[in-house]
Amino acid sequence: MAKQENLFDKMMSIDRRVIYLLLGLAVIVPAIFPFDVPVATTPEVESVFHFVDSLGTGDYLFLGVDYDPSTMAELHPMTKAILSQCFSQDVKVIITALSQNGPGMVESIINEIADQYGAKNHIDYCFLGYKPYPGIVVLNMGVNFKLTFPNDYYGASLDTIPVMQGIKNYTECAGVIDVCAGNIADMWIQFGNGRYGVPLALGVTGVMASDYYPYLQSGQIFGLMPGMKGAAEYESLSGYKTTGIRSMAYQTSTHVIILAFIIISNIGWFLSRKEEKKIG
Amino acid sequence: MGISGDIWVWIGAFLTFSIMSFLYKDNPFYKFAEHLFVGVSAAYWMCMGIWQTLVPNLIAKLHPPVVSEILPAASTKPAEYSYIIPLVLGIMFLMRLSPKGAWISRWALAFIVGTTAGSYLTRYLRSDFLGQIQYSIIPLISIEDGSFSFVGTISNIIIFLGVFCGLIYFFFSKEHKGTFGVASKVGIYILMITFGAGFGYTVMARISLLVGRMQFIFGDWLGIISR
Numbered sequence: 001m002a003k004q005e006n007l008f009d010k011m012m013s014i015d016r017r018v019i020y021l022l023l024g025l026a027v028i029v030p031a032i033f034p035f036d037v038p039v040a041t042t043p044e045v046e047s048v049f050h051f052v053d054s055l056g057t058g059d060y061l062f063l064g065v066d067y068d069p070s071t072m073a074e075l076h077p078m079t080k081a082i083l084s085q086c087f088s089q090d091v092k093v094i095i096t097a098l099s100q101n102g103p104g105m106v107e108s109i110i111n112e113i114a115d116q117y118g119a120k121n122h123i124d125y126c127f128l129g130y131k132p133y134p135g136i137v138v139l140n141m142g143v144n145f146k147l148t149f150p151n152d153y154y155g156a157s158l159d160t161i162p163v164m165q166g167i168k169n170y171t172e173c174a175g176v177i178d179v180c181a182g183n184i185a186d187m188w189i190q191f192g193n194g195r196y197g198v199p200l201a202l203g204v205t206g207v208m209a210s211d212y213y214p215y216l217q218s219g220q221i222f223g224l225m226p227g228m229k230g231a232a233e234y235e236s237l238s239g240y241k242t243t244g245i246r247s248m249a250y251q252t253s254t255h256v257i258i259l260a261f262i263i264i265s266n267i268g269w270f271l272s273r274k275e276e277k278k279i280g
Numbered sequence: 281m282g283i284s285g286d287i288w289v290w291i292g293a294f295l296t297f298s299i300m301s302f303l304y305k306d307n308p309f310y311k312f313a314e315h316l317f318v319g320v321s322a323a324y325w326m327c328m329g330i331w332q333t334l335v336p337n338l339i340a341k342l343h344p345p346v347v348s349e350i351l352p353a354a355s356t357k358p359a360e361y362s363y364i365i366p367l368v369l370g371i372m373f374l375m376r377l378s379p380k381g382a383w384i385s386r387w388a389l390a391f392i393v394g395t396t397a398g399s400y401l402t403r404y405l406r407s408d409f410l411g412q413i414q415y416s417i418i419p420l421i422s423i424e425d426g427s428f429s430f431v432g433t434i435s436n437i438i439i440f441l442g443v444f445c446g447l448i449y450f451f452f453s454k455e456h457k458g459t460f461g462v463a464s465k466v467g468i469y470i471l472m473i474t475f476g477a478g479f480g481y482t483v484m485a486r487i488s489l490l491v492g493r494m495q496f497i498f499g500d501w502l503g504i505i506s507r
Binding site: 017024027028031032034070071072073074100101103104129130131135136139148150153155156159160189190193194195205206207208209210211217218220226227229243247250251254255258 | 303304321324325328329332333336337340350351353354396399400403404406407408411412414415416439474477478481482483484485486487488489490491492493494495498504505
């Protein structure tokens with residue numbers, strides 16, 4: 001005879017579709033009825049903000065936008081906030097897109113932010129585009145941008161681009177901020193900071209975040225923006241508020257649901273063990 | 281605000297729902313969206329490879345006049361014949377497609393493996409091995425701006441204990457008993473806290489992806505929320 005399922009068993013075997021449905025609702029409800037969640041800033045994000053904030057007219061920042069559309073929900077808000085801060089402070093920006101499916105997406109985000117601030121391609125920024133083998137690309141750009149990128153994304157020779165005159169490699173920039181998904185961040189730590197000593201900060205996906213905190217503690221990176229929380233913090237500091245800060249409401253509601261499920265399943269597990277012990 | 285009139289946004293919404301339908305169970309809509317994604321990604325990658333790498337970095341170097349229409353600046357430069365070497369290596373690599381000549385591709389592969397391992401090894405040792413050891417050897421008493429820092433001291437002690445006990449857990453030449461066993465147990469707790477933090481961030485990341493799609497559905501497509 002099949003064992004009859006009691007309440008505790010049911011608590012531990014909730015249909016996954018019910019969980020998906022509740023998680024979906026936890027995102028949909030705050031989308032329709034938005035509410036604000038206070039965002040406390042952390043030193044690792046503040047240091048990135050203060051670094052960009054300290055730059056002024058004529059300074060150069062190298063911005064790696066090394067992710068593709070699969071992680072844009074987390075990383076786009078960071079890129080937008082940093083680009084807007086740079087353009088508003090008249091900082092020159094050199095941009096790459098070292099993720100193979102990223103260049104088209106990166107081009108559109110640059111155009112969107114540049115249009116808002118009246119920043120001009122080749123004058124205020126240069127988009128170098130994509131090249132394979134990010135390790136070799138980072139290594140070469142530490143010597144000379146032209147070694148890997150004789151032309152920019154649009155085919156213009158770097159020799160003819162005004163913003164690229166008087167700057168040879170990224171060590172001549174004030175620093176590098178790499179917003180990335182995947183191991184391109186490792187290349188920047190190993191080659192950009194390790195070999196050429198360029199000040200480096202990272203914006204990474206939530207999945208990657210815990211792997212990169214040791215580099216923050218060791219001083220190999222001076223700042224770290226972890227996932228959507230990092231993006232929300234940066235938006236809160238810069239005042240350029242888009243999807244990052246708004247998403248914190250969605251994060252809060254879904255995390256409450258997940259915590260509730262963890263508690264329910266654990267209670268179910270402990271009580272069913274107790275029941276089993278009683279039966280013997 | 282209102283429902284989008286852009287056909288591409290509608291296609292995006294359809295593909296989003298097709299992929300999400302897998303949460304219920306596998307179905308033809310999911311299969312279609314998955315195959316479309318793989319096909320489009322491969323084609324996009326190939327086009328990027330040709331136009332962003334092969335044309336400017338190989339063809340324009342070997343025979344500049346050929347690219348006069350697309351890269352006028354590069355077409356006026358003299359040819360650089362040293363680029364014949366990567367061309368030959370590339371052709372050798374493509375020999376992998378030939379059943380009889382597949383062995384030739386191993387030479388090109390050996391070149392890639394050798395150069396990559398060589399360049400990465402020393403850098404990795406410096407940034408991930410020596411660098412991390414160097415910054416783990418820190419004074420237990422933290423002095424900041426000439427005065428004792430309580431928070432800094434606690435932080436340094438946690439780092440020291442974490443590294444020390446974590447290493448003891450992976451020390452298998454001695455049985456984990458007594459004081460050694462206690463340190464090993466502390467090590468495993470620290471590892472579990474690390475994994476927990478990593479899992480917490482992973483949950484946030486996955487929810488972020490769901491949020492991104494929902495913002496697309498309710499913002500870009502339905503126009504219920506502002507982007």
